[in-house]
Amino acid sequence: MHIVVCVKQVPDSAEIKIDIETGTLIRAGVPSIINPYDHFALQKAIELKKAHKCKLTVISMGPPQAKSVVQLGLALGADDGILLSDRAFAGSDTWATSYIISKAIKKIGKIDIILCGMQAIDGDTAQVGPGIAQHLAMPQVTFCEDIKIDSKKIIVRKLIDDGYEIIEAKSPALFTMIMPKDFEPRYPAFLDIHNSLEKPYHQWSMCDIGAQEQYIGLKGSPTQVDRIYPPPKREKAEMISGGVSEAVEKIVDIFEKENFLKI
Numbered sequence: 001m002h003i004v005v006c007v008k009q010v011p012d013s014a015e016i017k018i019d020i021e022t023g024t025l026i027r028a029g030v031p032s033i034i035n036p037y038d039h040f041a042l043q044k045a046i047e048l049k050k051a052h053k054c055k056l057t058v059i060s061m062g063p064p065q066a067k068s069v070v071q072l073g074l075a076l077g078a079d080d081g082i083l084l085s086d087r088a089f090a091g092s093d094t095w096a097t098s099y100i101i102s103k104a105i106k107k108i109g110k111i112d113i114i115l116c117g118m119q120a121i122d123g124d125t126a127q128v129g130p131g132i133a134q135h136l137a138m139p140q141v142t143f144c145e146d147i148k149i150d151s152k153k154i155i156v157r158k159l160i161d162d163g164y165e166i167i168e169a170k171s172p173a174l175f176t177m178i179m180p181k182d183f184e185p186r187y188p189a190f191l192d193i194h195n196s197l198e199k200p201y202h203q204w205s206m207c208d209i210g211a212q213e214q215y216i217g218l219k220g221s222p223t224q225v226d227r228i229y230p231p232p233k234r235e236k237a238e239m240i241s242g243g244v245s246e247a248v249e250k251i252v253d254i255f256e257k258e259n260f261l262k263i
Contacts, residue, residue: 001054001149001171004105005045005115006132007038007073009066010122018230034069037117039185041177044147045115046077052149055079057108061089061100067203074196075188082108086205091218094123098131100216103209105136112171113154118143118178129176140174141167147175 011030034042042058049056058073060066061084070081084104092100105111114136116129126142133140145164146157158165159178169175188196206216214220238254240247255261 001052001112002057002108002110003045003048003054003113003115004057004059004108004111005038005042005073005078006101006117006129007042007058007060007069008035008117008120009033009060009062009069010035010120013121018228032065032068034072035117035120035122036183036185037119037121037177037179038069039117040179040183041115041117042073042076042078043186044177045113048113048147048149049077049079054112057082059101059104060084061092061097064203067201070201071193071196072188074199074201075193076186079199081199081201083201083203084205084209085203088206088213088217091221091224092216093221093223094125094127094131095223096216096221098128099135099220100206100209100211101128102132102135103211104204105132107204107209110172114138114172114174115147116174116176118176126176129174133174136172136174138172138174139169140176141169142176144175144177145180147177 009032012033017030045056048054056078057080058070058078059082060070062069064083064085066085067083070083074081082104084100089096089100105114114132116132118129119126120128130140130142132138141156141158143159144156145159148155152170154169154171154173154175156167156169156175158167206213218224240250242250252261
């Protein structure tokens with residue numbers, strides 16, 4: 001059985017800022033990390049690999065420095081790493097990105113399971129995983145919290161509005177993973193990092209995967225970001241102290257002044 005897990009390098013959302021004048025993200029000085037949802041998907045993939053002796057390939061798309069998230073996957077236990085990096089990919093929206101990744105997966109060959117994080121913290125679209133499945137004409141299950149292999153069946157626990165669904169699927173299939181609140185990401189030991197440098201690593205371009213230029217990059221993207229802006233600052237809140245009856249009187253007085261109440 002062959003598992004592919006898709007990971008993305010993203011700016012740390014706790015450190016990111018927006019340039020008010022240009023409406024773009026300020027990336028200078030902002031550390032890059034593996035997308036947390038993808039980290040969870042990677043760890044689930046590694047669990048499946050260990051339990052069922054599967055082959056595991058980790059794949060990412062991004063600039064050359066995104067090699068670090070592929071290397072992380074290799075250090076944690078993946079067998080093979082692929083980075084899709086080409087200037088022609090720049091500006092790709094979710095449709096173009098899913099097209100590029102699907103072309104790479106086709107190049108890999110027979111795949112049984114594809115795991116993706118539910119969404120990336122820099123875009124929050126949750127579209128790339130389902131887009132890959134669409135391009136590959138492959139069944140998909142989204143919002144999965146757990147995944148297991150039972151003989152020839154893949155069993156997942158899918159989060160729904162009022163609980164969970166237990167779904168059985170046959171391979172090949174794609175699954176997007178949510179991130180439980182108690183998730184604790186694991187990181188490799190130094191020796192694992194050292195050993196990962198000996199594992200197969202590939203960097204593929206547009207030509208390597210046979211992608212068509214009209215479907216990639218900014219020109220090949222049906223959607224484009226018009227601008228990015230922070231939410232407006234809230235007005236300063238007024239803190240009310242004192243006993244309950246005194247606080248109620250103050251609140252009623254404020255409501256009257258703001259025309260929320262007429263007494």
